[in-house]
Amino acid sequence: MSGTVMVEARGVRKSFGGTEVLKDLSLTVVEGSVTCLIGPSGSGKTTFLRCLNRLETVDAGIIMIDGALVGVDQRGGRLVEQRERDIAKTRQQSGMVFQRFNLFPHRTALENIAEGPLFVQKRPKAEVLREARELLARVGLADRADAYPQELSGGQQQRVAIARALAMKPKLILFDEPTSALDPELVGEVLAVMKQLAREGMTMIVVTHELGFARDMADQVVFMADGVVVETGPPAQVLGNPIETRTREFVASVI
Template structure:
Protein backbone atom coordinates (compact mmCIF):
# COMPACT_ATOMS: atom_id res chain seq x y z
CA UNK A 1 0.00 0.00 0.00
CA UNK A 2 1.10 3.60 -0.61
CA UNK A 3 2.68 5.32 2.37
CA UNK A 4 0.97 8.68 3.02
CA UNK A 5 2.69 9.67 6.28
CA UNK A 6 6.26 8.85 7.21
CA UNK A 7 8.19 10.17 10.20
CA UNK A 8 11.81 9.27 10.90
CA UNK A 9 13.68 9.96 14.16
CA UNK A 10 11.45 12.88 15.18
CA UNK A 11 12.75 14.76 18.22
CA UNK A 12 11.18 17.74 19.98
CA UNK A 13 12.18 19.63 23.12
CA UNK A 14 10.35 22.29 25.13
CA UNK A 15 12.42 24.37 27.56
CA UNK A 16 15.16 21.77 27.47
CA UNK A 17 12.83 18.85 28.20
CA UNK A 18 12.75 16.19 25.48
CA UNK A 19 9.10 15.43 24.67
CA UNK A 20 9.66 13.33 21.53
CA UNK A 21 12.67 11.03 21.64
CA UNK A 22 13.17 9.73 18.13
CA UNK A 23 9.73 8.72 16.88
CA UNK A 24 9.45 6.60 13.73
CA UNK A 25 6.05 6.13 12.11
CA UNK A 26 4.49 5.11 8.80
CA UNK A 27 0.80 5.31 7.87
CA UNK A 28 -0.60 3.90 4.64
CA UNK A 29 -3.27 5.29 2.34
CA UNK A 30 -6.71 4.66 3.84
CA UNK A 31 -5.32 3.46 7.15
CA UNK A 32 -6.72 4.48 10.55
CA UNK A 33 -4.05 4.72 13.25
CA UNK A 34 -5.08 5.48 16.83
CA UNK A 35 -2.41 6.75 19.21
CA UNK A 36 -3.00 6.00 22.88
CA UNK A 37 -0.94 6.53 25.99
CA UNK A 38 -0.69 8.36 29.30
CA UNK A 39 -0.89 12.14 29.47
CA UNK A 40 2.44 13.82 28.80
CA UNK A 41 3.65 10.99 26.59
CA UNK A 42 4.05 13.20 23.51
CA UNK A 43 0.95 12.21 21.53
CA UNK A 44 -0.37 15.69 20.75
CA UNK A 45 3.14 17.03 20.16
CA UNK A 46 3.71 14.32 17.57
CA UNK A 47 0.54 15.35 15.71
CA UNK A 48 1.60 19.00 15.76
CA UNK A 49 5.01 18.03 14.38
CA UNK A 50 3.41 16.05 11.55
CA UNK A 51 1.76 19.19 10.19
CA UNK A 52 4.56 21.57 11.24
CA UNK A 53 2.57 23.44 13.85
CA UNK A 54 5.69 22.64 15.86
CA UNK A 55 9.14 22.69 14.29
CA UNK A 56 11.34 19.61 14.65
CA UNK A 57 14.57 19.57 16.61
CA UNK A 58 15.69 16.56 14.62
CA UNK A 59 14.23 14.08 12.15
CA UNK A 60 12.00 14.49 9.13
CA UNK A 61 8.33 14.09 8.19
CA UNK A 62 6.98 13.26 4.74
CA UNK A 63 3.31 13.51 3.80
CA UNK A 64 2.31 12.23 0.37
CA UNK A 65 5.94 12.22 -0.68
CA UNK A 66 6.78 15.82 0.33
CA UNK A 67 9.03 16.81 3.22
CA UNK A 68 6.86 18.89 5.58
CA UNK A 69 8.20 22.25 6.70
CA UNK A 70 11.61 21.87 5.11
CA UNK A 71 13.41 21.53 1.80
CA UNK A 72 16.62 19.67 1.08
CA UNK A 73 19.29 22.00 -0.28
CA UNK A 74 22.92 20.98 -0.73
CA UNK A 75 22.28 17.96 1.48
CA UNK A 76 20.92 20.09 4.34
CA UNK A 77 17.31 20.43 5.53
CA UNK A 78 16.35 24.11 5.59
CA UNK A 79 13.05 25.39 6.94
CA UNK A 80 10.61 26.60 4.32
CA UNK A 81 9.27 30.15 4.41
CA UNK A 82 5.86 30.49 6.14
CA UNK A 83 3.99 30.89 2.85
CA UNK A 84 5.22 27.53 1.56
CA UNK A 85 4.54 25.86 4.92
CA UNK A 86 0.94 27.10 4.78
CA UNK A 87 0.60 25.64 1.28
CA UNK A 88 1.65 22.25 2.64
CA UNK A 89 -0.66 22.52 5.64
CA UNK A 90 -3.64 22.92 3.29
CA UNK A 91 -3.21 19.24 2.46
CA UNK A 92 -3.35 18.14 6.11
CA UNK A 93 -6.68 18.25 7.94
CA UNK A 94 -6.50 18.95 11.68
CA UNK A 95 -9.31 18.64 14.21
CA UNK A 96 -8.50 20.04 17.65
CA UNK A 97 -9.99 19.47 21.08
CA UNK A 98 -11.67 22.88 21.21
CA UNK A 99 -13.21 23.25 17.73
CA UNK A 100 -11.65 26.67 16.89
CA UNK A 101 -14.67 27.77 14.86
CA UNK A 102 -15.07 31.42 13.87
CA UNK A 103 -17.79 32.63 16.27
CA UNK A 104 -19.05 35.37 13.94
CA UNK A 105 -19.66 32.92 11.08
CA UNK A 106 -22.43 30.38 10.59
CA UNK A 107 -21.65 26.67 10.37
CA UNK A 108 -21.82 26.86 6.56
CA UNK A 109 -19.60 29.95 6.44
CA UNK A 110 -17.04 28.22 8.66
CA UNK A 111 -16.87 25.30 6.25
CA UNK A 112 -16.59 27.35 3.04
CA UNK A 113 -14.08 29.90 4.37
CA UNK A 114 -10.95 27.81 3.79
CA UNK A 115 -11.62 26.64 0.22
CA UNK A 116 -12.75 30.13 -0.83
CA UNK A 117 -9.98 32.11 0.86
CA UNK A 118 -7.06 29.72 0.55
CA UNK A 119 -7.83 27.77 -2.62
CA UNK A 120 -9.74 30.61 -4.34
CA UNK A 121 -12.59 28.26 -5.26
CA UNK A 122 -15.93 29.70 -6.35
CA UNK A 123 -18.59 30.27 -3.72
CA UNK A 124 -21.12 28.21 -5.65
CA UNK A 125 -18.99 25.07 -5.91
CA UNK A 126 -17.71 25.34 -2.33
CA UNK A 127 -21.19 25.94 -0.94
CA UNK A 128 -22.50 22.84 -2.70
CA UNK A 129 -19.67 20.72 -1.29
CA UNK A 130 -19.99 22.25 2.18
CA UNK A 131 -23.71 21.52 2.24
CA UNK A 132 -22.98 17.89 1.35
CA UNK A 133 -20.36 17.68 4.09
CA UNK A 134 -22.65 19.17 6.72
CA UNK A 135 -25.31 16.67 5.71
CA UNK A 136 -22.75 13.86 5.96
CA UNK A 137 -21.93 14.83 9.56
CA UNK A 138 -25.62 15.05 10.45
CA UNK A 139 -25.95 18.83 10.36
CA UNK A 140 -27.62 19.44 7.02
CA UNK A 141 -30.30 21.54 8.72
CA UNK A 142 -27.89 23.61 10.85
CA UNK A 143 -25.86 25.41 8.20
CA UNK A 144 -27.31 28.78 9.21
CA UNK A 145 -26.60 28.33 12.92
CA UNK A 146 -23.79 30.19 14.67
CA UNK A 147 -21.37 28.31 16.98
CA UNK A 148 -23.07 29.81 20.03
CA UNK A 149 -26.27 28.07 18.93
CA UNK A 150 -24.62 24.65 18.63
CA UNK A 151 -23.79 21.99 21.20
CA UNK A 152 -20.20 20.92 21.70
CA UNK A 153 -20.74 17.80 19.65
CA UNK A 154 -22.28 19.81 16.83
CA UNK A 155 -19.37 22.27 16.88
CA UNK A 156 -16.90 19.43 16.60
CA UNK A 157 -18.81 17.93 13.67
CA UNK A 158 -18.69 21.33 11.92
CA UNK A 159 -14.94 21.39 12.58
CA UNK A 160 -14.60 17.97 10.94
CA UNK A 161 -16.62 19.13 7.92
CA UNK A 162 -14.45 22.26 7.71
CA UNK A 163 -11.28 20.17 7.56
CA UNK A 164 -12.75 17.80 4.98
CA UNK A 165 -13.74 20.74 2.76
CA UNK A 166 -10.05 21.24 1.96
CA UNK A 167 -9.80 17.68 0.55
CA UNK A 168 -6.81 16.81 2.76
CA UNK A 169 -4.41 13.93 2.11
CA UNK A 170 -4.69 12.90 5.78
CA UNK A 171 -6.89 13.83 8.74
CA UNK A 172 -5.28 14.39 12.14
CA UNK A 173 -7.50 14.29 15.23
CA UNK A 174 -6.12 15.57 18.54
CA UNK A 175 -8.36 14.11 21.26
CA UNK A 176 -11.48 15.32 19.43
CA UNK A 177 -13.90 14.20 22.14
CA UNK A 178 -12.00 15.18 25.29
CA UNK A 179 -13.72 18.58 25.64
CA UNK A 180 -17.22 17.14 25.16
CA UNK A 181 -19.82 16.16 27.71
CA UNK A 182 -20.07 12.34 27.83
CA UNK A 183 -23.48 12.25 26.14
CA UNK A 184 -22.10 14.11 23.11
CA UNK A 185 -19.04 11.92 22.53
CA UNK A 186 -20.92 9.25 20.59
CA UNK A 187 -22.17 11.57 17.86
CA UNK A 188 -18.63 12.70 17.02
CA UNK A 189 -17.24 9.16 17.12
CA UNK A 190 -20.03 8.04 14.78
CA UNK A 191 -18.91 10.61 12.20
CA UNK A 192 -15.32 9.43 12.57
CA UNK A 193 -16.40 5.82 12.11
CA UNK A 194 -18.07 6.78 8.82
CA UNK A 195 -14.91 8.60 7.71
CA UNK A 196 -12.84 5.52 8.48
CA UNK A 197 -15.24 3.31 6.55
CA UNK A 198 -15.00 5.65 3.55
CA UNK A 199 -11.24 5.10 3.31
CA UNK A 200 -10.05 8.40 4.79
CA UNK A 201 -6.46 8.24 6.06
CA UNK A 202 -6.68 9.15 9.75
CA UNK A 203 -4.31 9.54 12.69
CA UNK A 204 -6.30 9.86 15.90
CA UNK A 205 -4.93 10.74 19.32
CA UNK A 206 -7.63 9.53 21.67
CA UNK A 207 -8.48 8.09 25.07
CA UNK A 208 -11.48 6.25 23.59
CA UNK A 209 -10.25 2.67 23.87
CA UNK A 210 -13.45 1.14 22.48
CA UNK A 211 -13.22 3.34 19.38
CA UNK A 212 -9.60 2.35 18.85
CA UNK A 213 -10.43 -1.33 19.26
CA UNK A 214 -13.35 -1.20 16.83
CA UNK A 215 -12.12 1.22 14.14
CA UNK A 216 -8.32 1.37 14.06
CA UNK A 217 -6.29 -0.72 11.64
CA UNK A 218 -3.37 -0.27 14.02
CA UNK A 219 -2.89 1.14 17.50
CA UNK A 220 0.29 2.85 18.70
CA UNK A 221 1.02 3.26 22.40
CA UNK A 222 3.21 6.26 23.26
CA UNK A 223 4.98 6.46 26.62
CA UNK A 224 7.63 9.02 27.58
CA UNK A 225 8.07 10.37 24.07
CA UNK A 226 8.49 7.07 22.26
CA UNK A 227 6.18 4.59 20.54
CA UNK A 228 6.54 1.52 22.74
CA UNK A 229 4.22 -0.78 20.77
CA UNK A 230 2.36 -0.59 17.48
CA UNK A 231 0.20 -3.14 15.72
CA UNK A 232 -3.36 -4.42 15.30
CA UNK A 233 -5.65 -3.55 18.22
CA UNK A 234 -6.38 -7.23 18.79
CA UNK A 235 -2.69 -7.78 19.55
CA UNK A 236 -1.57 -4.58 21.23
CA UNK A 237 -4.60 -4.07 23.46
CA UNK A 238 -5.10 -7.72 24.36
CA UNK A 239 -1.51 -8.88 24.73
CA UNK A 240 0.95 -5.99 25.20
CA UNK A 241 4.60 -6.96 25.49
CA UNK A 242 6.16 -3.77 26.91
CA UNK A 243 5.86 -3.42 30.73
CA UNK A 244 5.00 0.30 30.54
CA UNK A 245 2.29 -0.43 27.96
CA UNK A 246 0.88 -3.22 30.14
CA UNK A 247 0.81 -0.86 33.12
CA UNK A 248 -1.00 1.85 31.14
CA UNK A 249 -3.58 -0.51 29.65
CA UNK A 250 -4.22 -2.18 33.01
CA UNK A 251 -5.17 1.20 34.44
CA UNK A 252 -7.43 2.30 31.57
CA UNK A 253 -9.09 -1.04 30.83
CA UNK A 254 -9.98 -1.94 34.42
Protein backbone atom coordinates in the same frame (compact mmCIF):
# COMPACT_ATOMS: atom_id res chain seq x y z
CA MET B 1 -5.76 0.21 2.08
CA SER B 2 -3.44 0.67 -0.91
CA GLY B 3 -0.19 -0.10 0.88
CA THR B 4 1.15 3.31 -0.17
CA VAL B 5 2.90 5.17 2.64
CA MET B 6 1.03 8.38 3.43
CA VAL B 7 2.98 9.54 6.50
CA GLU B 8 6.54 8.74 7.44
CA ALA B 9 8.32 10.18 10.46
CA ARG B 10 11.98 9.36 11.03
CA GLY B 11 13.98 10.21 14.12
CA VAL B 12 11.76 13.11 15.17
CA ARG B 13 12.91 15.08 18.18
CA LYS B 14 11.26 18.07 19.83
CA SER B 15 12.12 19.97 23.00
CA PHE B 16 10.46 22.80 24.86
CA GLY B 17 13.06 24.59 26.92
CA GLY B 18 15.14 21.90 28.54
CA THR B 19 12.47 19.22 28.29
CA GLU B 20 12.69 16.75 25.42
CA VAL B 21 9.09 15.88 24.54
CA LEU B 22 9.75 13.70 21.48
CA LYS B 23 12.80 11.43 21.53
CA ASP B 24 13.89 9.91 18.22
CA LEU B 25 10.32 9.02 17.27
CA SER B 26 9.66 7.10 14.05
CA LEU B 27 6.30 6.01 12.65
CA THR B 28 4.81 4.93 9.32
CA VAL B 29 1.14 5.35 8.36
CA VAL B 30 -0.33 3.69 5.27
CA GLU B 31 -2.81 5.43 2.99
CA GLY B 32 -6.42 4.65 3.88
CA SER B 33 -5.56 3.41 7.37
CA VAL B 34 -6.58 4.52 10.86
CA THR B 35 -3.78 4.96 13.39
CA CYS B 36 -4.68 5.59 17.02
CA LEU B 37 -2.10 7.15 19.33
CA ILE B 38 -2.69 6.25 22.97
CA GLY B 39 -0.72 6.83 26.13
CA PRO B 40 -0.62 8.82 29.37
CA SER B 41 -0.85 12.61 29.43
CA GLY B 42 2.51 14.19 28.69
CA SER B 43 3.70 11.33 26.49
CA GLY B 44 4.10 13.59 23.42
CA LYS B 45 1.05 12.51 21.41
CA THR B 46 -0.36 15.98 20.75
CA THR B 47 3.08 17.45 20.12
CA PHE B 48 3.74 14.78 17.51
CA LEU B 49 0.41 15.51 15.84
CA ARG B 50 1.23 19.23 15.71
CA CYS B 51 4.63 18.46 14.20
CA LEU B 52 2.95 16.50 11.42
CA ASN B 53 1.28 19.61 10.03
CA ARG B 54 4.03 22.01 11.10
CA LEU B 55 2.14 23.79 13.85
CA GLU B 56 5.34 22.90 15.73
CA THR B 57 8.79 22.72 14.16
CA VAL B 58 10.95 19.68 14.81
CA ASP B 59 14.45 19.92 16.27
CA ALA B 60 15.72 16.86 14.40
CA GLY B 61 14.44 14.18 12.07
CA ILE B 62 12.13 14.43 9.07
CA ILE B 63 8.42 14.10 8.37
CA MET B 64 7.03 13.23 4.95
CA ILE B 65 3.41 13.30 3.79
CA ASP B 66 2.62 11.50 0.56
CA GLY B 67 6.32 11.47 -0.30
CA ALA B 68 6.89 15.22 0.24
CA LEU B 69 8.98 16.68 3.05
CA VAL B 70 7.05 18.75 5.59
CA GLY B 71 8.53 22.11 6.55
CA VAL B 72 11.90 21.64 4.86
CA ASP B 73 13.43 21.25 1.42
CA GLN B 74 16.51 19.28 0.46
CA ARG B 75 19.12 21.45 -1.24
CA GLY B 76 22.70 20.50 -1.92
CA GLY B 77 22.54 17.52 0.39
CA ARG B 78 21.18 19.44 3.37
CA LEU B 79 17.76 20.35 4.73
CA VAL B 80 16.68 24.00 4.72
CA GLU B 81 13.55 25.55 6.21
CA GLN B 82 10.74 26.16 3.76
CA ARG B 83 9.26 29.59 3.25
CA GLU B 84 6.05 30.22 5.18
CA ARG B 85 3.88 30.18 2.06
CA ASP B 86 5.29 26.76 1.11
CA ILE B 87 4.67 25.48 4.64
CA ALA B 88 1.08 26.76 4.44
CA LYS B 89 0.60 24.93 1.14
CA THR B 90 1.98 21.70 2.60
CA ARG B 91 -0.22 22.11 5.68
CA GLN B 92 -3.30 21.92 3.47
CA GLN B 93 -2.51 18.25 2.83
CA SER B 94 -3.58 17.42 6.39
CA GLY B 95 -6.78 18.60 8.05
CA MET B 96 -6.79 18.90 11.82
CA VAL B 97 -9.62 18.54 14.32
CA PHE B 98 -8.84 19.99 17.74
CA GLN B 99 -10.13 19.23 21.24
CA ARG B 100 -11.90 22.58 21.57
CA PHE B 101 -13.47 22.87 18.10
CA ASN B 102 -11.78 26.25 17.27
CA LEU B 103 -14.76 27.48 15.24
CA PHE B 104 -15.08 31.18 14.42
CA PRO B 105 -17.81 32.36 16.83
CA HIS B 106 -18.98 35.16 14.51
CA ARG B 107 -19.52 32.85 11.54
CA THR B 108 -22.30 30.35 10.91
CA ALA B 109 -21.67 26.63 10.54
CA LEU B 110 -21.77 27.01 6.75
CA GLU B 111 -19.40 29.99 6.81
CA ASN B 112 -16.94 28.17 9.10
CA ILE B 113 -16.75 25.30 6.62
CA ALA B 114 -16.43 27.57 3.58
CA GLU B 115 -13.74 29.84 5.07
CA GLY B 116 -10.66 27.82 4.10
CA PRO B 117 -11.68 26.85 0.55
CA LEU B 118 -12.78 30.44 -0.20
CA PHE B 119 -9.94 32.47 1.30
CA VAL B 120 -7.01 30.04 1.34
CA GLN B 121 -7.62 27.92 -1.74
CA LYS B 122 -9.42 30.74 -3.63
CA ARG B 123 -12.01 28.37 -5.05
CA PRO B 124 -15.26 29.58 -6.68
CA LYS B 125 -17.86 30.66 -4.12
CA ALA B 126 -20.82 28.78 -5.61
CA GLU B 127 -18.83 25.53 -5.71
CA VAL B 128 -17.54 25.98 -2.15
CA LEU B 129 -20.98 26.71 -0.70
CA ARG B 130 -22.50 23.74 -2.49
CA GLU B 131 -19.80 21.43 -1.14
CA ALA B 132 -20.10 22.95 2.34
CA ARG B 133 -23.81 22.13 2.41
CA GLU B 134 -23.04 18.60 1.23
CA LEU B 135 -20.51 18.23 4.04
CA LEU B 136 -23.01 19.46 6.61
CA ALA B 137 -25.41 16.78 5.40
CA ARG B 138 -22.61 14.23 5.56
CA VAL B 139 -22.08 14.93 9.27
CA GLY B 140 -25.81 14.99 9.99
CA LEU B 141 -26.25 18.75 10.28
CA ALA B 142 -27.98 19.74 7.03
CA ASP B 143 -30.55 21.75 8.98
CA ARG B 144 -28.00 23.78 10.99
CA ALA B 145 -26.22 25.64 8.18
CA ASP B 146 -27.22 29.08 9.53
CA ALA B 147 -26.58 28.32 13.19
CA TYR B 148 -23.72 30.03 15.03
CA PRO B 149 -21.37 27.96 17.23
CA GLN B 150 -23.00 29.16 20.47
CA GLU B 151 -26.30 27.78 19.17
CA LEU B 152 -24.84 24.30 18.71
CA SER B 153 -24.05 21.57 21.22
CA GLY B 154 -20.44 20.52 21.71
CA GLY B 155 -21.00 17.42 19.61
CA GLN B 156 -22.54 19.48 16.81
CA GLN B 157 -19.65 21.96 16.93
CA GLN B 158 -17.15 19.12 16.65
CA ARG B 159 -19.02 17.69 13.67
CA VAL B 160 -18.86 21.12 12.02
CA ALA B 161 -15.12 21.12 12.75
CA ILE B 162 -14.77 17.74 11.01
CA ALA B 163 -16.71 19.06 8.01
CA ARG B 164 -14.44 22.12 7.97
CA ALA B 165 -11.36 19.88 7.83
CA LEU B 166 -12.87 17.82 5.00
CA ALA B 167 -13.70 20.98 3.02
CA MET B 168 -10.00 21.49 2.26
CA LYS B 169 -9.89 18.06 0.57
CA PRO B 170 -6.94 16.84 2.66
CA LYS B 171 -5.04 13.62 2.11
CA LEU B 172 -5.32 12.79 5.80
CA ILE B 173 -7.02 14.11 8.91
CA LEU B 174 -5.39 14.51 12.30
CA PHE B 175 -7.67 14.26 15.34
CA ASP B 176 -6.39 15.57 18.68
CA GLU B 177 -8.58 13.95 21.35
CA PRO B 178 -11.72 15.05 19.46
CA THR B 179 -14.15 13.83 22.15
CA SER B 180 -12.30 14.87 25.30
CA ALA B 181 -14.17 18.19 25.68
CA LEU B 182 -17.60 16.63 25.15
CA ASP B 183 -20.22 15.54 27.64
CA PRO B 184 -20.44 11.72 27.66
CA GLU B 185 -23.82 11.64 25.90
CA LEU B 186 -22.37 13.59 22.94
CA VAL B 187 -19.29 11.44 22.36
CA GLY B 188 -21.12 8.82 20.30
CA GLU B 189 -22.31 11.24 17.61
CA VAL B 190 -18.77 12.41 16.89
CA LEU B 191 -17.32 8.87 16.93
CA ALA B 192 -20.06 7.81 14.48
CA VAL B 193 -18.86 10.41 11.95
CA MET B 194 -15.25 9.33 12.45
CA LYS B 195 -16.16 5.67 11.96
CA GLN B 196 -17.91 6.52 8.71
CA LEU B 197 -14.83 8.41 7.48
CA ALA B 198 -12.71 5.37 8.32
CA ARG B 199 -15.04 3.10 6.34
CA GLU B 200 -14.77 5.49 3.39
CA GLY B 201 -10.98 5.12 3.38
CA MET B 202 -9.87 8.45 4.84
CA THR B 203 -6.34 8.26 6.25
CA MET B 204 -6.67 9.22 9.92
CA ILE B 205 -4.30 9.67 12.84
CA VAL B 206 -6.24 9.92 16.07
CA VAL B 207 -4.97 10.85 19.52
CA THR B 208 -7.60 9.32 21.76
CA HIS B 209 -8.51 7.85 25.12
CA GLU B 210 -11.50 6.10 23.53
CA LEU B 211 -10.04 2.59 23.51
CA GLY B 212 -13.32 1.17 22.20
CA PHE B 213 -12.93 3.27 19.05
CA ALA B 214 -9.30 2.18 18.73
CA ARG B 215 -10.24 -1.47 19.18
CA ASP B 216 -13.03 -1.30 16.59
CA MET B 217 -11.60 1.01 13.93
CA ALA B 218 -7.81 1.23 14.14
CA ASP B 219 -5.52 -0.58 11.74
CA GLN B 220 -2.61 0.15 14.06
CA VAL B 221 -2.46 1.31 17.65
CA VAL B 222 0.62 3.17 18.85
CA PHE B 223 1.31 3.33 22.58
CA MET B 224 3.52 6.28 23.50
CA ALA B 225 5.13 7.16 26.81
CA ASP B 226 7.82 9.72 27.70
CA GLY B 227 8.21 10.83 24.09
CA VAL B 228 8.90 7.44 22.54
CA VAL B 229 6.89 4.73 20.82
CA VAL B 230 6.79 1.89 23.33
CA GLU B 231 4.68 -0.51 21.28
CA THR B 232 2.88 -0.51 17.95
CA GLY B 233 0.72 -3.11 16.27
CA PRO B 234 -2.86 -4.12 15.49
CA PRO B 235 -5.48 -3.49 18.19
CA ALA B 236 -5.72 -7.18 19.07
CA GLN B 237 -2.07 -7.10 20.09
CA VAL B 238 -1.58 -3.67 21.67
CA LEU B 239 -4.93 -3.57 23.46
CA GLY B 240 -5.69 -7.27 23.83
CA ASN B 241 -2.32 -8.89 24.42
CA PRO B 242 0.39 -6.23 24.82
CA ILE B 243 4.02 -7.28 24.74
CA GLU B 244 5.49 -4.43 26.77
CA THR B 245 4.91 -4.10 30.51
CA ARG B 246 4.22 -0.35 30.26
CA THR B 247 1.54 -0.99 27.64
CA ARG B 248 -0.11 -3.65 29.81
CA GLU B 249 -0.15 -1.31 32.80
CA PHE B 250 -1.65 1.56 30.81
CA VAL B 251 -4.35 -0.51 29.15
CA ALA B 252 -5.31 -2.08 32.49
CA SER B 253 -5.56 1.38 34.08
CA VAL B 254 -8.02 2.82 31.53
CA ILE B 255 -10.30 -0.15 30.85
